[in-house]
Amino acid sequence: MKPRVVLDVAPLPENSFGSRTLTWWGTIGFMCLEGMGFALAIGAYLYLRVLQPSWPMNIPPPDLLPGTIVTVILLISVIPNYFLEHWARAYDMAKVRIGLVLMTLLGIAPVIVRTFEFPALRERWDTDAYGSITWFLLGLHTTHLITDLGDTAVLTVLMFTRHGENPRRFSDTSDNAFYWYFVVLTWLPIYFVLYWLPRIG
Amino acid sequence: MSAAAEPLRDTDLGESELEARVRSLWRTPRGVIGWLSSVDHKQIALRYIVTAFFFMGLAGIGAVVMRLQLATPDAHVVNPDRYDQLFTMHGSTMMFLFAVPIMQAVGLYFVPLMIGTREVAFPRLNAFSYWNYLFGCLFLWFCFFSNNGPDVGWFSYTPLSLSQYNVGHRADFWAQMITYTEVAGLSVAVIMIVTVFKMRAPGMTLDRIPLFTWSSLVTAFMIVFAMPAVVVVSTMLILDRMVNTHFFDSSLGGDNLLFQHLFWFFGHPEVYFIFIPATGFVSSIIPTFARRPMFGHTAVVLSLVATAFMSFGLWVHHMFVTGLPRLGESFFTASSMAIAVPSGIQIFCWIATLWSGRPVFRTPLLFVLGFIFNFVIGGLTGVMVASVPLDTQVHDTYFVVAHFHYVLIGGSVFPLIAAVYYWFPKVTGRMLSETVGRWNFWIAFVGFNLAFFPMHILGLEGMPRRVYTYSAEMPWGTLNLLSTIGAIIFASSFLLLLWNIVRSLRRGEAAGPNPWDGDTLEWATSSPPPPQNFTRIPVVTSLTPLWEHRETLPAVAGLRVDRREVLVSTLTEAEPDIRESSPEPSIWPLFAAIATGCTFLGSIYTPWAIIYGALPVTITLIGWFWPKGTKEDES
Ligand code: HEM
Ligand SMILES: [Cu+2]
Numbered sequence: 001m002k003p004r005v006v007l008d009v010a011p012l013p014e015n016s017f018g019s020r021t022l023t024w025w026g027t028i029g030f031m032c033l034e035g036m037g038f039a040l041a042i043g044a045y046l047y048l049r050v051l052q053p054s055w056p057m058n059i060p061p062p063d064l065l066p067g068t069i070v071t072v073i074l075l076i077s078v079i080p081n082y083f084l085e086h087w088a089r090a091y092d093m094a095k096v097r098i099g100l101v102l103m104t105l106l107g108i109a110p111v112i113v114r115t116f117e118f119p120a121l122r123e124r125w126d127t128d129a130y131g132s133i134t135w136f137l138l139g140l141h142t143t144h145l146i147t148d149l150g151d152t153a154v155l156t157v158l159m160f161t162r163h164g165e166n167p168r169r170f171s172d173t174s175d176n177a178f179y180w181y182f183v184v185l186t187w188l189p190i191y192f193v194l195y196w197l198p199r200i201g
Numbered sequence: 202m203s204a205a206a207e208p209l210r211d212t213d214l215g216e217s218e219l220e221a222r223v224r225s226l227w228r229t230p231r232g233v234i235g236w237l238s239s240v241d242h243k244q245i246a247l248r249y250i251v252t253a254f255f256f257m258g259l260a261g262i263g264a265v266v267m268r269l270q271l272a273t274p275d276a277h278v279v280n281p282d283r284y285d286q287l288f289t290m291h292g293s294t295m296m297f298l299f300a301v302p303i304m305q306a307v308g309l310y311f312v313p314l315m316i317g318t319r320e321v322a323f324p325r326l327n328a329f330s331y332w333n334y335l336f337g338c339l340f341l342w343f344c345f346f347s348n349n350g351p352d353v354g355w356f357s358y359t360p361l362s363l364s365q366y367n368v369g370h371r372a373d374f375w376a377q378m379i380t381y382t383e384v385a386g387l388s389v390a391v392i393m394i395v396t397v398f399k400m401r402a403p404g405m406t407l408d409r410i411p412l413f414t415w416s417s418l419v420t421a422f423m424i425v426f427a428m429p430a431v432v433v434v435s436t437m438l439i440l441d442r443m444v445n446t447h448f449f450d451s452s453l454g455g456d457n458l459l460f461q462h463l464f465w466f467f468g469h470p471e472v473y474f475i476f477i478p479a480t481g482f483v484s485s486i487i488p489t490f491a492r493r494p495m496f497g498h499t500a501v502v503l504s505l506v507a508t509a510f511m512s513f514g515l516w517v518h519h520m521f522v523t524g525l526p527r528l529g530e531s532f533f534t535a536s537s538m539a540i541a542v543p544s545g546i547q548i549f550c551w552i553a554t555l556w557s558g559r560p561v562f563r564t565p566l567l568f569v570l571g572f573i574f575n576f577v578i579g580g581l582t583g584v585m586v587a588s589v590p591l592d593t594q595v596h597d598t599y600f601v602v603a604h605f606h607y608v609l610i611g612g613s614v615f616p617l618i619a620a621v622y623y624w625f626p627k628v629t630g631r632m633l634s635e636t637v638g639r640w641n642f643w644i645a646f647v648g649f650n651l652a653f654f655p656m657h658i659l660g661l662e663g664m665p666r667r668v669y670t671y672s673a674e675m676p677w678g679t680l681n682l683l684s685t686i687g688a689i690i691f692a693s694s695f696l697l698l699l700w701n702i703v704r705s706l707r708r709g710e711a712a713g714p715n716p717w718d719g720d721t722l723e724w725a726t727s728s729p730p731p732p733q734n735f736t737r738i739p740v741v742t743s744l745t746p747l748w749e750h751r752e753t754l755p756a757v758a759g760l761r762v763d764r765r766e767v768l769v770s771t772l773t774e775a776e777p778d779i780r781e782s783s784p785e786p787s788i789w790p791l792f793a794a795i796a797t798g799c800t801f802l803g804s805i806y807t808p809w810a811i812i813y814g815a816l817p818v819t820i821t822l823i824g825w826f827w828p829k830g831t832k833e834d835e836s
Contacts, residue, residue, distance in 0.1 A: 004753040008759040019772075021779065044448070051454070125440075
């Protein structure tokens with residue numbers, strides 16, 4: 001069918017941020033499905049818990065220290081993350097580089113402390129169902145941390161090459177920062193379930 | 202970022218020059234590498250469709266072999282072990298590798314055309330998802346052909362699927378290949394949501410979205426929220442089998458019903474991933490052949506959304522015989538019966554549209570009428586098994602097998618074949634033969650009912666499902682023979698369809714852009730659609746744009762023609778907002794899929810594969826995302 005031009009889109013921008021872009025919505029989509037995975041894993045934890053007269057089954061609750069350190073690091077990381085997203089929107093290359101390096105370091109730190117969290121559970125995954133589900137939850141979130149760390153690291157390197165000089169990369173940086181909030185946010189219920197539920201319930 | 206010379210735009214070119222230019226911009230490169238690098242949503246969707254039909258064929262042959270085994274008492278066509286593998290492969294393939302992917306794939310092909318855009322969001326993710334899916338299919342069937350197919354039923358219940366009862370790697374293959382192919386399903390769902398939300402042609406406000414597009418959108422949402430459950434549960438299963446976790450081991454605090462809850466939290470909505478797109482086909486076909494817009498358009502959209510929400514509250518009806526609390530069971534009975542209401546509303550709207558229109562009975566409409574008939578029967582038996590006492594009686598008998606084939610085949614495969622007849626001209630530029638189509642319909646309709654109606658009676662007479670044979674004293678012989686004859690007739694209707702396709706590809710009548718005088722945008726472009734779908738993005742002013750504009754189609758100007766460009770619009774009003782670049786073809790999604798595939802395959806033999814596999818996966822992902830300095834990357 002013959003087209004009849006009624007609208008000129010030439011004045012529209014070629015790059016934007018947040019909910020105006022496709023990537024942002026894609027990120028939301030993946031957050032929904034990953035969030036659902038976490039919710040179901042937590043559901044499985046609660047389900048197994050009500051079946052047992054005592055929980056943890058035979059041992060004291062996990063050691064609080066490493067998990068709490070991870071929580072504190074993650075909460076602190078939100079502040080530079082906020083600024084990074086801000087700088088990206090302002091196309092401020094120098095500050096974005098600093099922010100990305102900082103966020104890469106703040107991604108490595110919790111992964112290191114995380115290696116102490118597994119022993120802090122005081123039980124291996126193959127001892128009983130309590131061990132299985134706690135390792136499962138912690139493992140899920142660790143995968144999450146590592147993949148986001150990888151993403152941030154690659155983006156950081158990219159921003160130091162000639163490919164960084166591209167509006168689209170700033171939008172990517174902003175989406176990356178947005179995703180980090182999600183990594184932090186999903187940790188909080190898991191932290192509560194793993195460390196505090198056995199103490200209060 | 203530098204403001205170089207103004208890029209070339211469509212306004213700088215004449216109509217035929219523009220068409221040539223945009224076409225070459227969006228064309229997939231020639232040659233093997235080009236083919237493997239394609240990101241064109243139409244090509245990828247078509248690969249999905251062909252692959253899904255191929256594996257449906259294998260699973261269908263498996264079904265015919267089962268029916269031959271059951272045709273007479275004490276038969277020896279296959280041994281019991283093979284029979285177990287056969288029904289497991291049949292069920293798993295039909296559900297995971299055929300029905301869900303093909304419904305998503307039809308959406309991948311037509312949704313961008315219907316909403317007036319040139320590509321899906323994230324075309325490379327789309328290519329990646331296809332390769333994942335293909336490798337998953339191949340791995341699973343390779344196991345079967347090496348006599349190592351999974352043999353614990355399509356839902357692989359524990360404890361039967363745990364290592365004490367299932368030695369070897371049969372159940373591991375099931376678990377890993379399900380996880381792996383579901384990654385593809387989840388990716389496509391995200392692609393679909395973003396495409397429909399943000400890439401609609403200017404003017405396509407929410408109330409102008411075609412019904413099939415709605416159905417794809419609603420399904421994608423359901424997939425996003427339901428499919429993670431099966432990924433979680435199949436991962437737990439393989440962990441129990443491989444590294445001795447105890448999720449399902451009741452002696453150490455695990456629980457078998459946890460498996461069932463997680464599986465059916467996904468499994469029940471899955472039925473609706475298959476059914477809702479099928480209703481989308483029906484809602485596209487009926488208005489075209491009734492020659493009037495859909496009666497109750499808004500009511501249909503609301504029923505789709507209602508069905509989606511309600512389908513998450515039904516899963517326990519698969520577990521009525523597991524001894525759950527009585528009150529809980531009553532709730533799930535009520536919800537299972539209530540979900541019939543929105544489906545009923547849709548059926549009412551379809552009939553009202555046909556009633557008040559001037560229906561033209563071509564093959565697509567015949568299949569749709571067959572669908573309505575069969576689906577009503579399936580729905581009735583569904584309401585029956587939703588009640589606990591009845592379900593307790595017929596649970597795990599052929600009554601259930603009859604019920605779900607009426608819903609799955611009657612409710613989805615009939616509309617799917619209708620969709621093949623309806624959209625084949627668009628995809629290939631040629632019509633399927635109408636005469637063969639009518640034969641196709643009647644053979645399918647008679648064969649299907651003959652194959653599956655007797656199973657209701659067999660079930661009431663107590664014949665259990667998943668048995669490889671029965672003795673001659675049982676009064677089941679005649680009905681089983683009848684059912685087998687029906688199955689062969691039904692299967693031959695697919696051979697007829699295949700023949701019709703092959704013949705029409707070569708000699709079919711030329712279709713032209715809009716052979717049925719359809720009302721939605723896919724019919725505005727040529728058949729088959731050019732690589733760019735539309736040389737100029739259309740502007741939408743009504744729900745039935747092609748019935749509104751008979752001569753010329755309102756369109757957009759001002760897009761760049763020196764790079765692949767798509768229009769991103771606002772969520773509700775579909776006002777044009779950004780001109781974004783769309784990625785070029787790339788071989789990296791294939792490499793990434795090979796790396797992930799090998800990792801999954803390795804993980805069946807050793808958990809360390811996850812660690813070894815991480816490196817190649819990372820490298821291929823970096824290769825995928827690293828900018829190559831093309832115009833698409835640059836801005
Ligand atoms: C030629 C067409 C078909 C025939 C003759 C057929 C036949 C059968 C038979 C005889 C069984 C029961 C095996 C047993 O319990 O021992 C079965 C199971 C099943 N069928 Fe079909 N079928 C056909 C098509 C389909 C389609 C199109 C779907 C889905 C879209 C499907 C989904 C299933 C499922 C999920 C099972 C359950 C497998 C299990 O018990 O684990 N079938 N089929
Ligand atoms: Cu169900």
